[in-house]
Amino acid sequence: xxxxxxxxxxxxxxxxxxxxxxxxxxxNGHSHHGYKFALNRIEDVRVVPQxxxxxxxxxxxxxxxxxCHILSPTPLVNCTVRxxxxxxxxxxxxxxxxxxxxxxxxxxxxxxxxxxxxxDVVQVCPDCPxxxxxxxxxxxxxxxxxLNHYNSKTTGPYLRLLEIGRAKIQYHPAHIVVAEFAVGATxxxxxxxxxxxxxxxxxxxxxxxxxxxRAALVKRPSPDLQVDCQLYGHQVPAPNxxxxxxxxx
Amino acid sequence: xxxxxxxxxAAQHDKVPRPVGFVPPPPPPCPGRIRHFDI
Numbered sequence: 001x002x003x004x005x006x007x008x009x010x011x012x013x014x015x016x017x018x019x020x021x022x023x024x025x026x027x028n029g030h031s032h033h034g035y036k037f038a039l040n041r042i043e044d045v046r047v048v049p050q051x052x053x054x055x056x057x058x059x060x061x062x063x064x065x066x067x068c069h070i071l072s073p074t075p076l077v078n079c080t081v082r083x084x085x086x087x088x089x090x091x092x093x094x095x096x097x098x099x100x101x102x103x104x105x106x107x108x109x110x111x112x113x114x115x116x117x118x119x120d121v122v123q124v125c126p127d128c129p130x131x132x133x134x135x136x137x138x139x140x141x142x143x144x145x146x147l148n149h150y151n152s153k154t155t156g157p158y159l160r161l162l163e164i165g166r167a168k169i170q171y172h173p174a175h176i177v178v179a180e181f182a183v184g185a186t187x188x189x190x191x192x193x194x195x196x197x198x199x200x201x202x203x204x205x206x207x208x209x210x211x212x213x214r215a216a217l218v219k220r221p222s223p224d225l226q227v228d229c230q231l232y233g234h235q236v237p238a239p240n241x242x243x244x245x246x247x248x249x
Numbered sequence: 250x251x252x253x254x255x256x257x258x259a260a261q262h263d264k265v266p267r268p269v270g271f272v273p274p275p276p277p278p279c280p281g282r283i284r285h286f287d288i
Contacts, residue, residue, distance in 0.1 A: 011281030042281040064285055081285045090288045116288045 009057075011042040019045070019057050019104055023095040024076070026106040027063070031070050034113070034165060037063035037091045038081050055099045056107075063091035065113070069165055069182050071210040073232055085125040087168065088116045129170035129178060138219075139167040142177040146215030146227040151193070157185040158193035158200055159211065159229065175220035183229065185209045208233025 009016050020042050028036045043060035050056055065088065068079035082088050093111040097104055118130045132139060143164055151158055162182040170176045186193070188200035203209040211231035218224035 008278055010275075011279040016281070038285070040285050041283050041287075042279070044279045062280075064288075084286055084288075088286075088288060120288075 009045050009047050011045055013045075016042055016045045016059070019059055019095075019097050019099070020061055022104040023059055023061060023093070023097060023106055023109065024063065027091075027093060027095070027109055027111060028070065028076060030109075033163060034070055035065045035089075036068045036070055036072070036076050036079050037113075038066050038076060038079065040064045040081075040090075050098075053101045057097040057099055057104075059093075059095045059097065061091075061093045061095060063093060063111075063113075065089035065091070069180075069212045071162075071182055071232065072212060084116070085121065085128050087118075087121050087128070087131045089113055089131075089166075090116065127170070127172065129168035129176065132167055132169050134164045134167055136167060136169070138169060138177045138217075139164065139179050142167075142215055142217035142225075143179050143181050145217060145225055146179070146213065147181070147183065149225060150213065150227045150229050151190050154190065154229075156231070157203070158188040158190050158197075159183040159213075160186050160200065160202060162210070165212075174218060177217040177219065179215050179217075181213050181215070183211045183213055183231075185211070185231065185233075206233075 020039050024037065024039050039061060041062040043062050044058075045060075046058040048056045048058070064081045066076070066079035066081050068074045068076070072079075091111050091113040093109055095106060095110075096108045097106050115131050121128055121130060143161065147159060147161055160183060162184045165180040165182060167177065167179040170178070184202045186200040186202055188197075193200050208231075210233075211229055213227060213229040215228075216224075216226045
């Protein structure tokens with residue numbers, strides 16, 4: 001007598017959660033840009049038996065952006081999911097896995113990420129800064145000023161911009177451009193870079209040669225620039241470096 | 250008001266003893282629980 005087909009798997013079943021965890025680790029492990037994503041919800045799960053102890057699992061996942069850059073060595077479990085008022089970014093992923101003799105492996109994944117609608121954020125938090133395009137002129141200006149200033153003050157290697165991760169602009173009550181960006185250490189000192197920046201090469205793709213910066217450029221009412229960079233190879237974060245600071249608080 | 254009556258009825262309904270062996274219906278299989286917040 002053929003066995004009855006197994007009951008369909010629930011999205012909150014431990015087996016589904018284990019598959020989702022494997023999927024999220026795979027997605028973060030194979031991404032080279034942006035931030036690590038954390039699981040928010042399992043939207044759907046389907047299991048297609050292939051034979052004894054051999055299943056194909058299809059997952060639909062809803063992920064949320066964390067504050068850990070993808071190059072950060074911080075384990076995902078220690079990364080904080082961006083809050084709604086930070087203007088959250090959501091990732092929708094379709095993942096195909098195989099469970100063979102109890103071992104999960106990801107066969108394919110496809111993700112699309114998108115920011116929450118500005119209207120939703122404004123409705124909850126009218127004064128919160130909103131995400132803007134990464135190639136926004138004011139953002140590029142802020143990142144360039146921040147990195148130049150950081151390089152001018154550091155005694156370490158000359159840092160080069162790898163990518164801008166996210167950027168927000170607030171207009172009221174002050175005009176502030178906030179940006180986060182990944183940097184890479186080069187084989188140049190700051191002095192060598194000033195002489196010939198074109199000769200500076202990024203150091204080998206080792207995690208310790210990457211870093212992450214947060215910058216805030218105040219344009220109004222009083223010009224100010226705050227930069228905070230952390231090189232992943234150096235566990236002690238660099239101090240905030242104020243520039244054009246009219247208010248030292 | 251309509252609101253108060255609805256609440257009262259719900260509270261009254263909650264006091265009805267459940268039959269022996271009552272098993273609450275299983276949660277819907279999907280989607281699963283939200284871990285952080287819904288967008």
